[in-house]
């Protein structure tokens with residue numbers, strides 16, 4: 058797919074998925090896109106647990122309360138390490154976001170679909186429950202969860218404001 062087409066094809070998709078499995082090679086290629094992302098001081102604070110075991114996928118669906126996840130072929134769990142990278146500064150959120158967007162674009166490029174699940178992990182200890190399920194060690198955090206599946210319906214990106222409302226040359230003009 059052409060680069061701009063991939064950017065436009067990415068959209069948050071919350072099911073239904075077909076249940077199609079994804080090969081480990083394809084999952085590795087998708088996650089390699091995340092590994093290639095920039096990170097503050099190249100500290101590479103983001104790591105990934107790729108869940109393709111059906112039972113674990115169903116358990117993540119149950120923990121999050123999101124049924125559509127059980128139809129996903131896999132779930133990519135983005136793990137962060139908040140250890141400072143520069144003085145007392147940690148860029149873990151930015152690092153994870155950069156990796157996640159690369160992964161979402163790779164997912165869209167393969168005709169798969171996903172959604173950036175983040176906010177929902179912060180209530181009721183969901184992130185901690187997923188961390189325990191996947192043996193994520195203490196000191197590392199489950200930051201983002203990305204179900205990956207073949208979409209049963211067209212993927213649409215939510216509408217964005219036009220360029221003129223969000224970007225200007227040389228001077229802020231909003």
Ligand SMILES: Cc1cc2nc3c(=O)[nH]c(=O)nc-3n(C[C@H](O)[C@H](O)[C@H](O)COP(=O)(O)O)c2cc1C
Nearest residue numbers: 067068069071172173174175176177178213214215
């Ligand atoms: C930091 C962040 C947190 C998000 N958290 C959630 C979430 O918890 N649940 C969810 O369904 N979508 C979540 N999303 C997806 C957004 O709702 C979605 O990106 C936004 O509505 C724009 O739609 P689009 O992805 O189709 O462009 C999150 C996205 C980001 C970037």
